[in-house]
Amino acid sequence: MHLDINRVSKTFRGKVRALDDVSLTVPGGILGLLGANGAGKTTLMRLLTGLIRPDSGRITIGDHDMSAAAGRLAVQRVLGYLPQDLGMYPDLTARQFLDYVALLKGLDERPSRRRRVGELLELVNLADAGDRKLRGYSGGMRRRVGIAQALLNDPQLLVVDEPTAGLDPEERIRFRTLLAQLAERRTVLLSTHIVDDVAQTCTELAVLGRGKLIYRGTVSDLTALAKGRVWSLVSSGPVPSVGTVVAALPHDGATRYRVVAAAQPSSDAEPVAPTLEDGYVALAQQHSLTAAESAA
Amino acid sequence: MTAFAATARYELRMQLHKPAIWIATAIPFGLFAVLALMETQRGGLERLTQDTNAKLWMVEAMGWFTAPLAMVFGMVLADRLVRDRKLGVAALLDVTPTNRSARLAGKYLGTCAATAIPPALIYLVVAVAFAVWRDKPSALLWGAATFAVVVLPLLLLAGALAFLGPQLMPTPLFRVLVVGLWFYAGATEVDSELPSPAATVLSLTLDYPQKVFFGSTDASAGPFEGAALNFLRPQPTTGTALLALALILGLAAAIVVAARALNARTGE
Numbered sequence: 001m002h003l004d005i006n007r008v009s010k011t012f013r014g015k016v017r018a019l020d021d022v023s024l025t026v027p028g029g030i031l032g033l034l035g036a037n038g039a040g041k042t043t044l045m046r047l048l049t050g051l052i053r054p055d056s057g058r059i060t061i062g063d064h065d066m067s068a069a070a071g072r073l074a075v076q077r078v079l080g081y082l083p084q085d086l087g088m089y090p091d092l093t094a095r096q097f098l099d100y101v102a103l104l105k106g107l108d109e110r111p112s113r114r115r116r117v118g119e120l121l122e123l124v125n126l127a128d129a130g131d132r133k134l135r136g137y138s139g140g141m142r143r144r145v146g147i148a149q150a151l152l153n154d155p156q157l158l159v160v161d162e163p164t165a166g167l168d169p170e171e172r173i174r175f176r177t178l179l180a181q182l183a184e185r186r187t188v189l190l191s192t193h194i195v196d197d198v199a200q201t202c203t204e205l206a207v208l209g210r211g212k213l214i215y216r217g218t219v220s221d222l223t224a225l226a227k228g229r230v231w232s233l234v235s236s237g238p239v240p241s242v243g244t245v246v247a248a249l250p251h252d253g254a255t256r257y258r259v260v261a262a263a264q265p266s267s268d269a270e271p272v273a274p275t276l277e278d279g280y281v282a283l284a285q286q287h288s289l290t291a292a293e294s295a296a
Numbered sequence: 297m298t299a300f301a302a303t304a305r306y307e308l309r310m311q312l313h314k315p316a317i318w319i320a321t322a323i324p325f326g327l328f329a330v331l332a333l334m335e336t337q338r339g340g341l342e343r344l345t346q347d348t349n350a351k352l353w354m355v356e357a358m359g360w361f362t363a364p365l366a367m368v369f370g371m372v373l374a375d376r377l378v379r380d381r382k383l384g385v386a387a388l389l390d391v392t393p394t395n396r397s398a399r400l401a402g403k404y405l406g407t408c409a410a411t412a413i414p415p416a417l418i419y420l421v422v423a424v425a426f427a428v429w430r431d432k433p434s435a436l437l438w439g440a441a442t443f444a445v446v447v448l449p450l451l452l453l454a455g456a457l458a459f460l461g462p463q464l465m466p467t468p469l470f471r472v473l474v475v476g477l478w479f480y481a482g483a484t485e486v487d488s489e490l491p492s493p494a495a496t497v498l499s500l501t502l503d504y505p506q507k508v509f510f511g512s513t514d515a516s517a518g519p520f521e522g523a524a525l526n527f528l529r530p531q532p533t534t535g536t537a538l539l540a541l542a543l544i545l546g547l548a549a550a551i552v553v554a555a556r557a558l559n560a561r562t563g564e
Contacts, residue, residue: 104394
């Protein structure tokens, strides 16, 4: 399903400009959307689901114009959405909650609805806990119910906002695999601030910074952006003040730092191969989005 | 199944599983039952023990409970609409391909129906007890009729207020105000210095229908010499009783529409 976001802006009450003239095209497959907290990712997700409307600009999904009520309704019929702030009714069981959402998504026929709910509970590994009330669920279990509800209508467009928050490492890996499988025949938008989630599931990504689109391209190109800017150094002194420290590990009574900086931070710093996270930090530095760069 | 029916069904189920609606309903009924028993043993409430008119008995028995019931309704329904946003469920439901007004109507009627069940059951027990005690099976019919004509409109109005109020103020404050409102509207006397809706066509205890349709002697309806707001106290007739019912139901509908509009605005 083709997505076309054309010069979209959104300002909230209190004059907070959440999105500023953002244009983005997604031809299909999976697209990672990275950005710091407050970068505008959730606003973009909510615009794509029809929950809010842009102040200006146009969003087209498939053949549907999201500025028209009929267009929003048509998109919502084929949409799966996992919001960042996921809530559920604590007095319902997971099975009842999924049944309720399935009814609202138009799965009217009881036997097929029950079958679908059962399949999804299996898929998210909650079949045994499906008849327990949601009030007793852990954060990770609730997240898995959230994933299940997003898939109820076998959506053509899947919008997932911070989907792995609260999942343990095993669940996170399972979910990434599932997302990659789902993207084989759907459009998936994965919004996250966890760079590793994007690195493991996406080949294409977009980066938002302070409401603006600051990158659109491949994961490998963004990684390459940090080439020659990633350094490893060992120090027992203070934290390096040049660039951005992206990792710090204890090392023989001192600390080994991984630093992203345009220039060699110290004479003993050695260049190392960049990762996507380094590329993301280098991009943020270019756009003056990191604290280190702002202070410099 | 439509969005309306699905929402009504699940809201009814969730509300019925809420212990608060059973406890909150049982408390005023229990309190009144104990007081009535004590009074009867002291020789009071002669009419209650001697009256064999099923219609009168049922409407007057219900008259004692309407004011506290309205408060119970207002309090237990107060969190129903705002909780979707508080729980974070609203975004999930709002992206389903459904009509928001249909979902709100389903939520409203589903929660109101669930809230009506505990008092309906208690009232049924009262009707059965009277029917057996006085050998008057018609008490069951009169019980159902008085419940439908007096309690249900009251519940719909309380439910509507409970959908609107907590969007304008914190829920605990709304709960306090709803108690105050019903004390003011139901307990103030007609001849008190404070203008009161008591005995008017806007009486929140539906005195006109109680008096006209069921002959209640406890209900006050009609002009009161020297009282303020007498223009709202026409002679009690079938027409004015129907008008009173229409006003309460119309007011409830208008408040639900306002709640829907406000909910749509805050949802953005």
